[in-house]
Amino acid sequence: MELKDKLQALKEEAVQKVQSISEKKELQDIKVSYLGKKGVITGLMKEMKSLPNEEKPKFGQLVNDARQTVEKAIAEAEEKIQREMINKKLASETVDITLPGKALTSGASHPLNRIVEDIEDLFVGLGYEVVEGYEVESDYYNFEALNLPKSHPARDMQDSFYISEEVLMRTHTSPVQARTLESRKGEGPVKIICPGKVYRRDSDDATHSHQFTQIEGLVVDENIKMSDLKGTLEYFAKKMFGEDREIRLRPSFFPFTEPSVEVDISCFKCKGKGCNVCKGTGWIEILGAGMVHPNVLEMAGFDSKKYSGFAFGMGPDRIAMLKYGIEDIRHFYTNDLRFVTQFLRAEDGGNVDVSK
Structure with a gap:
C-alpha cells in the first residue's frame, strides 16, 4: 500500500474512532495514539525518506492535513462530551421553583456579650470611658500596684495561672485601672x-469557671465620697434589674479599697420576701466595691490628700445569670445554639424580648 493510501486509511480510522467515543480520557488516548510523538500518523513522516524528492513536499502537506482533520474531529467530540456532561448535570440538579424557600437563620449577640454591651452603654451614658488591657499581665500590675505585695494573704483568694515568676494570666481587670492611673x-x-x-x-x-468575664469601674477626682459610689450603684441596679430595685452595702475587705463593701440588690423574684433565688434572705449579692485605697493612689503618682475615688467590680456572667434566670455558668461557653437562640431579641428575628 502506498504511503498516501495508508495515510488516508489512518485518517478515516482515527475520525471514526473519535466519533464513537463518549469519554474524555478515551479521546486523549486516541490523540496520543495517532498524533503523539510516537503516534502512527506522526510516524509516517519518517517514511518520507523512501519517496522521491519531488513528492516529499506534497506528502508532507497531506500529513499535516490529516493531523488537522483528526484534531478538528477530537475538538468537536470534546465539545460534544462537555455539553452532554453539563446537560446531564443540569437535569440532575434541577430546582423546583414552586417549592417553598428555606428560611435563613440570622446570627445574634451572645447573651453574655449583650450584657457586657448593656453595661458599657449604661456607664458611657454617665461619662465613663471604656478601657481594655492585657490578658497576660505582670505580677506588679496584677497585684503589687493594687496594694497586694508578694506576701499578702489575700493573694490566696486569687489562685492564679503563672507563666513565669513575674508573668501570669490576669486574675481581674484591675491592672487596667492601675495602668490607667499611672x-x-x-x-x-x-x-x-x-x-x-x-x-x-x-x-x-x-x-x-477558670475563665470568666469581669467589668470594673474606677472614678478618681477631688472630693469623691462614698455617697457618690452608692448613688452610682443604685442607678446601675435600677437600670439593669428594674426601677423598683433597692441596694444595700455590707462591710467587707478588699486590699485595694478602704473602706470596702459588698453590694446586694433586693430580690427581683420575691420582692424581698425570700425565695430560692435569694436563698430566703430577700437580697442578692451582685458586686464588690469601695473607696480607692490611698496606697493605690500614691503608687500611681496621685496625691491621696487631694484626690479620692471609688472602684467597683462585677461579673457579667453572674449579672446575666440573675437577669435571665440561667442556672449553669457553663451554658455561656458551650456554644449550644439551642441555648443562644433563646435570647434573640425581636429585632434579631427571635420571639423573645430579653431587653426588659
Missing part, C-alpha cells in the same frame, strides 16, 4: 470601666 501622671479626673476576660484556678461547676 498613665495620667497624677492628674484627675479619671472615670473608666474596664471589661474583659480574667482567669483563676477554679473548679468548673454550675457557678464557677
Whole structure:
C-alpha cells in the first residue's frame, strides 16, 4: 500500500474512532495514539525518506492535513462530551421553583456579650470611658500596684495561672485601672470601666469557671465620697434589674479599697420576701466595691490628700445569670445554639424580648 493510501486509511480510522467515543480520557488516548510523538500518523513522516524528492513536499502537506482533520474531529467530540456532561448535570440538579424557600437563620449577640454591651452603654451614658488591657499581665500590675505585695494573704483568694515568676494570666481587670492611673501622671479626673476576660484556678461547676468575664469601674477626682459610689450603684441596679430595685452595702475587705463593701440588690423574684433565688434572705449579692485605697493612689503618682475615688467590680456572667434566670455558668461557653437562640431579641428575628 502506498504511503498516501495508508495515510488516508489512518485518517478515516482515527475520525471514526473519535466519533464513537463518549469519554474524555478515551479521546486523549486516541490523540496520543495517532498524533503523539510516537503516534502512527506522526510516524509516517519518517517514511518520507523512501519517496522521491519531488513528492516529499506534497506528502508532507497531506500529513499535516490529516493531523488537522483528526484534531478538528477530537475538538468537536470534546465539545460534544462537555455539553452532554453539563446537560446531564443540569437535569440532575434541577430546582423546583414552586417549592417553598428555606428560611435563613440570622446570627445574634451572645447573651453574655449583650450584657457586657448593656453595661458599657449604661456607664458611657454617665461619662465613663471604656478601657481594655492585657490578658497576660505582670505580677506588679496584677497585684503589687493594687496594694497586694508578694506576701499578702489575700493573694490566696486569687489562685492564679503563672507563666513565669513575674508573668501570669490576669486574675481581674484591675491592672487596667492601675495602668490607667499611672498613665495620667497624677492628674484627675479619671472615670473608666474596664471589661474583659480574667482567669483563676477554679473548679468548673454550675457557678464557677477558670475563665470568666469581669467589668470594673474606677472614678478618681477631688472630693469623691462614698455617697457618690452608692448613688452610682443604685442607678446601675435600677437600670439593669428594674426601677423598683433597692441596694444595700455590707462591710467587707478588699486590699485595694478602704473602706470596702459588698453590694446586694433586693430580690427581683420575691420582692424581698425570700425565695430560692435569694436563698430566703430577700437580697442578692451582685458586686464588690469601695473607696480607692490611698496606697493605690500614691503608687500611681496621685496625691491621696487631694484626690479620692471609688472602684467597683462585677461579673457579667453572674449579672446575666440573675437577669435571665440561667442556672449553669457553663451554658455561656458551650456554644449550644439551642441555648443562644433563646435570647434573640425581636429585632434579631427571635420571639423573645430579653431587653426588659
